[in-house]
Amino acid sequence: xxxxxxxxxxxxxxxxxxxxxxxxxxxxxxxxxxxxxxxxxxxxxxxxxxxxxxxxxxxxxxxxxxxxxxxxxxxxxxxxxxxxxxxxxxxxxxxxxxxxxxxxxxxxxxxxxxxxxxxxxxxxxxxxxxxxxxxxxxxxxxxxxxxxxxxxxxxxxxxxxxxxxxxxxxxxxxxxxxxxxxxxxxxxxxxxxxxxxxxxxxxxxxxxxxxxxxxxxxxxxxxxxxxxxxxxxxxxxxxxxxxxxxxxxxxxxxxxxxxxxxxxxxxxxxxxxxxxxxxxxxxxxxxxxxxxxxxxxxxxxxxxxxxxxxxxxxxxxxxxxxxxxxxxxxxxxxxxxxxxxxxxxxxxxxxxxxxxxxxxxxxxxxx
Amino acid sequence: xxxxxxxxxxxxxxxxxxxxxxxxxxxxxxxxxxxxxxxxxxxxxxxxxxxxxxxxxxxxxxxxxxxxxxxxxxxxxxxxxxxxxxxxxxxxxxxxxxxxxxxxxxxxxxxxxxxxxxxxxxxxxxxxxxxxxxxxxxxxxxxxxxxxxxxxxxxxxxxxxxxxxxxxxxxxxxxxxxxxxxxxxxxxxxxxxxxxxxxxxxxxxxxxxxxxxxxxxxxxxxxxxxxxxxxxxxxxxxxxxxxxxxxxxxxxxxxxxxxxxxxxxxx
Numbered sequence: 001x002x003x004x005x006x007x008x009x010x011x012x013x014x015x016x017x018x019x020x021x022x023x024x025x026x027x028x029x030x031x032x033x034x035x036x037x038x039x040x041x042x043x044x045x046x047x048x049x050x051x052x053x054x055x056x057x058x059x060x061x062x063x064x065x066x067x068x069x070x071x072x073x074x075x076x077x078x079x080x081x082x083x084x085x086x087x088x089x090x091x092x093x094x095x096x097x098x099x100x101x102x103x104x105x106x107x108x109x110x111x112x113x114x115x116x117x118x119x120x121x122x123x124x125x126x127x128x129x130x131x132x133x134x135x136x137x138x139x140x141x142x143x144x145x146x147x148x149x150x151x152x153x154x155x156x157x158x159x160x161x162x163x164x165x166x167x168x169x170x171x172x173x174x175x176x177x178x179x180x181x182x183x184x185x186x187x188x189x190x191x192x193x194x195x196x197x198x199x200x201x202x203x204x205x206x207x208x209x210x211x212x213x214x215x216x217x218x219x220x221x222x223x224x225x226x227x228x229x230x231x232x233x234x235x236x237x238x239x240x241x242x243x244x245x246x247x248x249x250x251x252x253x254x255x256x257x258x259x260x261x262x263x264x265x266x267x268x269x270x271x272x273x274x275x276x277x278x279x280x281x282x283x284x285x286x287x288x289x290x291x292x293x294x295x296x297x298x299x300x301x302x303x304x305x306x307x308x309x310x311x312x313x314x315x316x317x318x319x320x321x322x323x324x325x326x327x328x329x330x331x332x333x334x335x336x337x338x339x340x341x342x343x344x345x346x347x348x349x350x351x352x353x354x355x356x357x358x359x360x361x362x363x364x365x366x367x
Numbered sequence: 368x369x370x371x372x373x374x375x376x377x378x379x380x381x382x383x384x385x386x387x388x389x390x391x392x393x394x395x396x397x398x399x400x401x402x403x404x405x406x407x408x409x410x411x412x413x414x415x416x417x418x419x420x421x422x423x424x425x426x427x428x429x430x431x432x433x434x435x436x437x438x439x440x441x442x443x444x445x446x447x448x449x450x451x452x453x454x455x456x457x458x459x460x461x462x463x464x465x466x467x468x469x470x471x472x473x474x475x476x477x478x479x480x481x482x483x484x485x486x487x488x489x490x491x492x493x494x495x496x497x498x499x500x501x502x503x504x505x506x507x508x509x510x511x512x513x514x515x516x517x518x519x520x521x522x523x524x525x526x527x528x529x530x531x532x533x534x535x536x537x538x539x540x541x542x543x544x545x546x547x548x549x550x551x552x553x554x555x556x557x558x559x560x561x562x563x564x565x566x567x568x569x570x571x572x573x574x575x576x577x578x579x580x581x582x583x584x585x586x587x588x589x590x591x592x593x594x595x596x597x598x599x600x601x602x603x604x605x606x607x608x609x610x611x612x613x614x615x616x617x618x619x620x621x622x623x624x625x626x627x628x629x630x631x632x633x634x
Contacts, residue, residue: 083536084499084509109529113511116461116496120503123588125462125595128494148602165599171378171491177601184595224508224542228524228535237531271634284403286550291530297493305633326633327610328624334612343610344627346620353617360625361634 003096005123011185014040015100017091018051018063018071019110021082025059027198027241028106030066032191034199035133036104037067042136043162048072048100052090054080057211064209065201071209072098076216081227082110088117089222094214095122100186102164104133107190115190125181126188131195131300132167140165140178148176163187169296169319194241194300237291238275245274246303248294248321251281252310252331252350261288263354264309270361271305279311295320309350313338330354368421368518370412371472372445373485373501374405376429376436401436404486406554407546411516412484413444413555419518422446424475428456428468434570441568442561443554448568449475453575458591461492465500470583471573473505482523483543487512495545502543504583510536514549 004010016036018029033049040047049063049071060071072094078086091114095103103118105111107129119126132147134140137159144152163180164187170177181187240246247268253260261276268274278288280295294301296319306324311317313329313336321327322341329342330350339345346353378397385393401409412423425440427433428451437448451471459467472483483502488495495511502509514533515526518540525544527534538544546552557565578584587593613620628634 081534084511088503109512112495113499113509116465116494116499117503117509119496120462120465120500123595125460126496127596128461128492128496144600144602147604148600149605150600150602163599169493170601175601176604178599179596180599181596224539225510226537228537230529230532230534232532284548297488297490322604326631339612340609344624345610345612346617346624347612348617348620353621356618356621357625360621361628364625364629364634 003099003122005184005186008183008185011099011101013046013048013100014043014102015095015104015186016047016049016068017103017105017111017114018049019106019108020051020053020056020059021110023053023056023059025062026106026108028108028111028191028193029063030198031193031196032104032106033063033066033068035191035196036102037199039102039133039135039164040067040069042134042139043101045101046070050074050091050094052079052087057213060211061206061209063206065203065206066199067205068209071211072214073211074214074216076218078218078223079216081230082114083223083225083227084113084117085223085225086218087114088121089218090216092118092121093217095186103186103188105188105190107192111190115188119188122186122188124184124186124188125179126190127166127168127179127181128190129192130166130168130189131192133189133191134165134167135162137161143167164189168192169316192300238277240275240277240292240294240299240301243275243301244304245271246277246294246301246305246321246324247271247274247307247309248277248279248311249282249288249309250279250311250317253282253287256351257287260310260350263351263358266358267307267309267354267361270358270365274305277301279317280314308338308342309354311338312336313341368419368480368482369478370415370421370423370481371475371477371483372405372408372412372423372425372440373468373483373498374409374425374427374436374440375402375486375489376400376427376433377402377489377491399432399436401440402486402489404488404545404547406486407548407552408484408486409440409443409445410552410554411513411544411546415516415518416444424449426468426471427451428464437570438565439557441570442557442565444558444561446568448570449573450570451573451578453578455575455590458594459589460594460596461494461496461500462596463589463594465497466504466583466585467578467589468497469501469504470578470581472501473583474573474578474581477505477507477541479540480521481541482518483507483541485543485545487545487547498543498545505541505543507541507543508538509543509545510538511545513544513546514551516544516546
């Protein structure tokens with residue numbers, strides 16, 4: 001194989017690994033294709049999606065509606081369910097043959113299994129869980145000007161730089177870091193779900209999207225893992241990313257965990273149709289299941305109203321919620337960092353404040 | 368059978384964090400802990416050791432003081448430890464790190480029934496990349512996000528978590544498994560005997576000289592200089608303008624808040 005990851009000038013185009021489960025596209029696919037379109041325009045190149053699965057050709061064209069020029073479909077019975085072995089083999093084979101300059105993968109539990117395996121095989125770098133991507137240096141400077149405390153006016157940048165600039169929270173979200181992979185291709189990034197904006201769907205573009213079927217070779221020796229079964233959680237998972245109202249709890253509920261969670265749920269109900277989230281401490285203590293976690297290691301949310309109850313506001317938590325439209329914080333400690341990003345702050349004991357708040361909201365709503 | 372458990376000493380980022388004037392993390396001011404997901408990996412390995420005769424070896428890469436962490440882990444019941452430590456390895460990204468750890472494990476030998484356990488991800492980098500990359504470099508299969516591990520001859524049955532459920536996966540040995548925290552996996556404490564004996568158990572130090580000739584090491588892709596990925600810029604996000612702190616008694620504060628929310632048509 002003539003693939004050489006250091007021959008960086010032989011690589012072209014922006015690629016997105018499009019993940020499907022049960023034959024259905026994931027939200028990350030729409031987000032990454034939309035983001036990939038912007039990068040392809042900045043680079044003046046094509047945007048290509050790679051879709052692996054079995055009997056999935058019909059779902060490919062929809063991705064064109066969000067900006068893909070072409071979708072490469074790899075269809076094989078062994079690709080029906082995700083296995084690292086089969087997916088890494090097929091994805092690496094097609095990447096080695098076609099040499100994309102950039103490869104984006106959704107940072108789902110599957111993408112974060114596949115990405116590092118492929119990067120190691122392709123002999124290139126990979127940046128995990130990115131929240132912002134740029135190729136064009138001018139756009140990157142504009143991003144820094146609004147999203148950092150750096151004095152960009154007095155800094156010099158290599159304006160001709162065509163590396164993918166991959167920005168992600170580092171050190172538990174205490175710092176942001178922009179990573180580049182200058183000597184190897186493809187530039188690979190896993191991208192945090194729920195962060196990139198989904199573009200407007202265009203039927204015209206979907207119709208124009210080229211769908212290419214690619215021959216897949218897999219032998220039994222390639223497969224050292226076997227999926228025995230897949231079980232869905234019986235309970236309904238909480239939809240934090242889609243929620244308009246989120247009431248989250250932190251370590252402050254420790255003196256009465258169940259009571260604190262119940263109060264949060266009642267407050268969420270009082271606002272109307274809200275859901276309950278939790279900080280890392282709450283999830284790590286087992287007080288709420290992992291799907292409730294907001295923050296750098298949990299989910300990034302943008303609700304209309306975010307209420308933080310007894311959450312100190314470590315940057316790792318803020319990384320997941322600071323772009324909420326309106327933030328209300330209740331904390332005993334008036335110096336808690338959560339107040340730095342709250343629109344409205346109340347210093348007080350949540351067990352006393354929240355019941356009053358629930359009553360007051362109900363009264364106002366009924367007035 | 369031997370189980371290698373890869374662990375990392377990390378700054379405790381859940382507490383208050385100090386940042387140096389140049390924007391880097393002031394690690395000296397923060398407590399160093401065993402990465403939480405790695406504790407699950409240790410516990411999973413020790414549970415297998417509880418049921419059969421196997422050797423559990425803990426492996427870390429880091430500066431010399433990481434020996435203290437390794438001794439603590441030995442005191443939990445692990446048999447021996449490996450410390451990979453060299454100035455040349457410093458600043459390695461995940462590609463470079465996994466290459467060095469894979470080379471070390473390869474040097475120690477990985478048998479037909481052996482397994483490597485890692486934590487899913489470390490709380491300082493949050494990448495979840497080193498485990499799968501070690502597996503790729505050793506050419507063995509991987510299963511990530513594991514909460515349950517059941518070993519039989521030549522095969523392991525793993526419960527692998529998905530966002531909305533789980534998969535049961537059968538994987539051939541040797542293999543690498545990354546472990547997550549779960550309420551069913553409570554890491555055990557050090558034992559009194561363990562603490563007494565932890566300094567008499569073997570601890571092997573592997574430095575640059577010991578590993579540089581290893582076939583899995585590419586000298587031009589290790590360390591800060593060789594790592595494929597580099598930090599282009601690091602920065603702190605601007606603080607959002609401080610909002611309004613409501614004043615008065617609890618009732619007054621809440622009434623003020625609710626009035627403001629009603630004005631904004633939020634409620």
